[in-house]
Amino acid sequence: MTDTLTPTSALTHLGWTDGDPHPATGTALARVVVHHGTRCEVLAAASDGTLTAHTADIAPTLPVTPVAGDWVELGPDGRVVTVAARRAILTRAGSAGQGRQVLAANIDTVLIVVPLAGGLNATMVERLSVMAWDSGAQPALVLSKSDTTHDGGARDAAAAELLSPGIPVLPVSVRTGEGLDTLRAHLGPGTTTVMLGPSGAGKTSLLNALEGTSEAVASTGRSGGRHTTTTRRLHLLASGGVLLDIPGIRSLEVAAGRSAVDDVFTDIAALAPYCRYTDCGHDGDLGCAVEEAARTGTLPAARLATWHKLQGEIAYRRRREDPAEMADTRRQWKAVSKQARRNRR
Ligand SMILES: Nc1nc2c(ncn2[C@@H]2O[C@H](COP(=O)(O)OP(=O)(O)OP(=O)(O)O)[C@@H](O)[C@H]2O)c(=O)[nH]1
Ligand SMILES: [Mg+2]
Ligand SMILES: [Zn+2]
Known part of the structure; x- marks a missing residue:
C-alpha cells in the first residue's frame, strides 16, 4: 500500500479508535489479520504512514492467544510481545x-x-x-x-x-x-x-x-x-x-449472559414486572404475566420456549464455569437424595 497517510490515520484506517492502546516507545502497534498456531499475520502502520503486512511470531511468554481484530505490540525483533486489553x-x-x-x-x-x-x-x-x-x-x-x-x-x-x-x-x-x-x-x-x-x-x-x-x-x-x-x-x-x-x-x-437475553426478549422483560413474584421463572409460577400473555397469544409461545431454553443453558454454563456454584448444586442434590432416602425408609 502506498497511500500517504500519517501513522495515526493509517491506524484509523485499521479501525483504531481513541479508546484503543497507544504504542509504547520501542514497540510498534499492529492489528491481527489472522492467527495460525505460533504465528500471526498482522498489519502495522509504518512511520511514513503506510500500512505494511508482516508475519509475526508469537512470543512464547504471551499469556493470551491473539485473535483476528486484536491490537498487538511488536517488539524490536518483530515478535508479538503484548496483546492489548480487548474492547468488545x-x-x-x-x-x-x-x-x-x-x-x-x-x-x-x-x-x-x-x-x-x-x-x-x-x-x-x-x-x-x-x-x-x-x-x-x-x-x-x-x-x-x-x-x-x-x-x-x-x-x-x-x-x-x-x-x-x-x-x-x-x-x-x-x-x-x-x-x-x-x-x-x-x-x-x-x-x-x-x-x-x-x-x-x-x-x-x-x-x-x-x-x-x-x-x-x-x-x-x-x-x-x-x-x-x-x-x-x-x-x-x-x-x-x-x-x-x-x-x-x-x-x-450461543454463550451469553442474562442481560443479553433481555436485550433481545424485550417483550418478556417488559411483562416480567407484572408477574406476582419478582423472581418469577415464568414456568408455572402463580400469577405469571408472561405465561398469561403466551396463553392469550399476545406473546408467541415459541418465543417463550426459546427464552426458557436460553435460561437453562445460561444456568448450566454458570455451574460448569463457576466451581462454587457447581459445589452448591452438588450440595443441593446431596440434600435432595438424602431426603429421598429418608422418605423411603
Ligand atoms: N440465491 C442466492 N444465493 C446466495 C446469495 N449469497 C450467497 N449465496 C450462495 O450461498 C452459498 C454459500 O455462500 P458462502 O458465501 O460461501 O457462505 P458463508 O456464509 O461464507 O459460509 P461459511 O464460509 O461456510 O461460513 C453459495 O453457493 C453462494 O453462491 C444470494 O444473495 N442469493
Ligand atoms: Mg465463508
Ligand atoms: Zn412470570
Missing part, C-alpha cells in the same frame, strides 16, 4: 471443559447474517441476536438471499423486527444487489465489523460483493454442513473500515 469481543461457548472462545476482538458492529432461502429461521435470529448483544458491540441483522423470496424479503424483515427488536434489519441479495448500498453505509470508515451466521448464509459472498474480492465461497448446490471459510480473517475495506469474515457458527453455540 464476540465469543461462543467453548467445547466441554473450556471457557468461552473468542471469535473476534475490538469490534464495533456485529452483522448477524441469516439466510432467507428455505424460510426465516426465528430461533436462529433470536439466538444469534443474543450472542451479538452479549459482545458489547452494536448488532444489525442482515437477511441474506432475499432474491429467494417473492417480495424481496419484506415480509420476513417485518417478522424479524419483532424477533430482534431495536436493531436495523436489512434484506440483501448478492444476486440482485438489493440492500448492498444500505449495508455499505453500516460499514463506515474507521469501524470494525464482524459477520456472524451459520455456514452457507452467504457471509463471504457479501464480502466479495461489497469489495469485489474473490474469497472462496461454497459452490452452488453443495451441502453437507462443511465450512467453506475456515479461518477468522480481517479484511480492509475500500470505505476505510474493516470487516471480519469468520467460519459459520451453529446457533446452538
